[in-house]
Amino acid sequence: MSKSIRIAIVGSGVAGMTALHYLNSKLKSNKNVEFFLIDPNPNFVFTPRLTELITGVTKEKYMIKPKSIFKDHERIHVIKASAKEINLNSKQITVDRIISKLNLKKGQIIDYDYLLLAQGASTNFWGIKGAKKFCFPYKEYPDAQKLKLEIFSHLNSESDEDLNITIAGAGPTGVELAFSITDAIKAANKQRKKEGKSLKENIKVHIVDSGEFMLKKLPSYFQKKSTSLANKKKIFFHSKERVKEVHRAHVDLVSGKKVSSQICIWTAGVTPNVILTVPNVVEDSGHIRVQRSMQVYPLKFPEVFAAGDCTLLEDISKKKSSKKKKNGGKMESVRVRKTYYPPTAQVASRQAEFASENMFVMIKNKKLGLNVPIKLKEFNYKSKGWFVELGTKMALAQAGPIFFKEPVAWHARDKYYKYFFWKLMNGY
Numbered sequence: 001m002s003k004s005i006r007i008a009i010v011g012s013g014v015a016g017m018t019a020l021h022y023l024n025s026k027l028k029s030n031k032n033v034e035f036f037l038i039d040p041n042p043n044f045v046f047t048p049r050l051t052e053l054i055t056g057v058t059k060e061k062y063m064i065k066p067k068s069i070f071k072d073h074e075r076i077h078v079i080k081a082s083a084k085e086i087n088l089n090s091k092q093i094t095v096d097r098i099i100s101k102l103n104l105k106k107g108q109i110i111d112y113d114y115l116l117l118a119q120g121a122s123t124n125f126w127g128i129k130g131a132k133k134f135c136f137p138y139k140e141y142p143d144a145q146k147l148k149l150e151i152f153s154h155l156n157s158e159s160d161e162d163l164n165i166t167i168a169g170a171g172p173t174g175v176e177l178a179f180s181i182t183d184a185i186k187a188a189n190k191q192r193k194k195e196g197k198s199l200k201e202n203i204k205v206h207i208v209d210s211g212e213f214m215l216k217k218l219p220s221y222f223q224k225k226s227t228s229l230a231n232k233k234k235i236f237f238h239s240k241e242r243v244k245e246v247h248r249a250h251v252d253l254v255s256g257k258k259v260s261s262q263i264c265i266w267t268a269g270v271t272p273n274v275i276l277t278v279p280n281v282v283e284d285s286g287h288i289r290v291q292r293s294m295q296v297y298p299l300k301f302p303e304v305f306a307a308g309d310c311t312l313l314e315d316i317s318k319k320k321s322s323k324k325k326k327n328g329g330k331m332e333s334v335r336v337r338k339t340y341y342p343p344t345a346q347v348a349s350r351q352a353e354f355a356s357e358n359m360f361v362m363i364k365n366k367k368l369g370l371n372v373p374i375k376l377k378e379f380n381y382k383s384k385g386w387f388v389e390l391g392t393k394m395a396l397a398q399a400g401p402i403f404f405k406e407p408v409a410w411h412a413r414d415k416y417y418k419y420f421f422w423k424l425m426n427g428y
């Protein structure tokens, strides 16, 4: 019997799951393939829906699935562990715990023939004083559970103390959270009224961002609409501000302003999850630089691919090679800053599709014994649009040139995300 082909996937988020299903389906007829899906988390979590956990309007089954869904797949080995080190020369991954069920070297080393790095990113506190100590991150399922518990313990208590909730960062996650929390407070007060309890009227939601409007990286329709709706819902938007320091009960802003804050949530950026590689292919920023084929840079290890939030790749769809600016009477060339693909689920899943398509072509070529150079597909992607939820059954959406408003957008988002999640769990 010929030796099996071992495909290791590090990280089972959006990119990892996309690649697993793609390759499992394409290599269906090849009985000699084994997959090693390495991730310490016991569940698959669809992060674009995580903010909906606060209102509870969307059932958890549409965003979280236990990994037991693979228990009947003989060739898919789910390894609940963290990859600690990867030796690209010997093609071995060391994980942080002993895996006894599989026949692994020393119980902790996984050999691979092909590798996809898809370990995603974590909350970036940017070294801001007090941020890591006093803020809730909002990236993983346990983060969402902890925050929900904290908010609801205030909402269900009989204390009439002021409660200020501050969110750092008015990107999609921060804005969605601000609206979800506001709606959760409204729903809790409705219930309290029914039960004849006093209303929680001294709770304020603040959001801090350096932009003039919320959602500053999205089209201006999203910026203006979300900012004006936040105003209507009495969400306090501290625009053109940045957090300087976080304390237990207040936040200092760079302008010198102090915001009273008993709960602070940090949604102002992410940083790639770093895994040690030998030799090192990780940039100082923690990113893995990839070629347009999604193989890691430099091309010394063609069998190693990467996709999703842990990667760095220039977005050439936005590239303007030169820009002219008038200086007095003369036109001068101005250097244009490079733009990189943003850490979003849509980019992660498309990159994983490209990576696995190219990996499949390499495996097929090798099997056929073809010794000709292969032309791999080059990643190029233009965003198809955006969805942002603005509280219970409210959202904004854009698909190509069309913008959708509240309830219609919410239903479109709900349907699309249910399909996206289903595809991530069930494949092609």
Ligand SMILES: Cc1cc2nc3c(=O)[nH]c(=O)nc-3n(C[C@H](O)[C@H](O)[C@H](O)COP(=O)(O)OP(=O)(O)OC[C@H]3O[C@@H](n4cnc5c(N)ncnc54)[C@H](O)[C@@H]3O)c2cc1C
Pocket: 010, 011, 012, 013, 014, 015, 016, 038, 039, 040, 041, 046, 047, 048, 049, 050, 051, 081, 082, 083, 084, 118, 119, 120, 121, 138, 139, 140, 172, 173, 273, 274, 275, 307, 308, 309, 310, 343, 344, 345, 346, 347, 348, 387
């Ligand atoms: C609250 C929230 C809302 C979001 N909303 C949107 C949205 O509306 N639209 C959108 O496009 N994007 C959204 N995003 C971003 C999107 O979720 C990410 O860009 C996407 O999940 C990236 O996919 P990924 O596979 O690279 O990483 P992830 O999906 O984060 O998966 C990475 C996986 O790697 C695992 N891992 C980490 N370290 C290791 C290790 N050492 N060994 C093994 N495994 C490891 C992690 O446990 C995780 O399961 C949101 C993110 C958050 C947090």
